[in-house]
Amino acid sequence: MIYPQYVTEQPSAPSALYVVGDVHGHRTELAGALHNAGLTGEGGEWAGGDAQLWFLGDLVDRGPDGLGVLDLVMSLHSQADGQVELLLGNHEILLLGMHRWGETEISLSTGSASFARSWLRNGGQLGDLHGVEETHLAWLRERPLAAVVADRLLVHSDTLSYLAYGDTIEEITKTVHDVLNGDDAGAWWDIWRRLTTRFAFRGEDGPAHAATLLGALGGQRIVHGHSPVPDQLGILPEDAPVSFEYCEGLVTNVDSGLCQGGPVPLLRLS
Numbered sequence: 001m002i003y004p005q006y007v008t009e010q011p012s013a014p015s016a017l018y019v020v021g022d023v024h025g026h027r028t029e030l031a032g033a034l035h036n037a038g039l040t041g042e043g044g045e046w047a048g049g050d051a052q053l054w055f056l057g058d059l060v061d062r063g064p065d066g067l068g069v070l071d072l073v074m075s076l077h078s079q080a081d082g083q084v085e086l087l088l089g090n091h092e093i094l095l096l097g098m099h100r101w102g103e104t105e106i107s108l109s110t111g112s113a114s115f116a117r118s119w120l121r122n123g124g125q126l127g128d129l130h131g132v133e134e135t136h137l138a139w140l141r142e143r144p145l146a147a148v149v150a151d152r153l154l155v156h157s158d159t160l161s162y163l164a165y166g167d168t169i170e171e172i173t174k175t176v177h178d179v180l181n182g183d184d185a186g187a188w189w190d191i192w193r194r195l196t197t198r199f200a201f202r203g204e205d206g207p208a209h210a211a212t213l214l215g216a217l218g219g220q221r222i223v224h225g226h227s228p229v230p231d232q233l234g235i236l237p238e239d240a241p242v243s244f245e246y247c248e249g250l251v252t253n254v255d256s257g258l259c260q261g262g263p264v265p266l267l268r269l270s
């Protein structure tokens with residue numbers, strides 16, 4: 001006779017799943033929120049047990065200590081490997097591009113561009129650039145572009161442009177990594193430009209766009225950062241919620257506008 005309780009595991013409750021939207025250099029606020037959520041201990045060490053913590057990109061730029069945020073996330077990743085992960089945002093691409101290409105003029109069909117000009121215009125911080133080390137850059141170059149966790153598709157940008165790089169998350173990530181490990185400045189620039197596009201899930205075409213991305217990459221619902229909720233709702237950042245669900249419930253925006261004065265974009269999804 002078989003006693004099922006001894007030979008099969010009970011289906012375990014899904015472990016806690018947290019996502020973090022755009023932190024943009026606000027290390028102190030992030031550290032406080034992680035501690036308040038019980039994900040880190042008194043010394044800032046990982047204390048989240050088997051919880052999963054996904055950063056949706058844009059750790060750096062605009063705010064005072066992007067490198068500190070990056071160090072914190074890298075440290076948590078190494079302590080809780082597989083449970084703490086970062087998706088590349090357009091500002092990680094911008095920092096990598098600024099470091100790699102700087103003032104190099106990049107020829108485009110529409111004229112020319114440089115990472116230096118875009119970096120300055122988009123909140124690049126000298127302290128981050130001067131302090132960044134090869135260990136940071138190498139780690140960033142290995143981060144995924146998207147993930148499906150439980151039934152959620154996690155991405156940085158509210159855009160369909162990911163699909164320009166492949167039909168699956170693995171393919172998209174590999175294509176982008178190949179560019180980041182190569183010398184094609186125009187291809188580097190295209191990643192930055194494409195990840196900077198936004199608003200795909202707003203308006204009457206939003207649900208169809210969401211279905212397209214979910215159909216290609218998996219998941220039942222999309223969670224993204226990149227486009228501040230206070231702007232989306234036309235409210236003051238200090239009045240903004242941590243997240244905003246829209247697009248007929250298919251999409252959750254977790255960019256609470258921390259760098260404008262909004263709350264820390266830490267959201268527990270399950």
Ligand SMILES: [Mn+2]
Pocket residue numbers: 058089090091156225226227
């Ligand atoms: Mn962004």
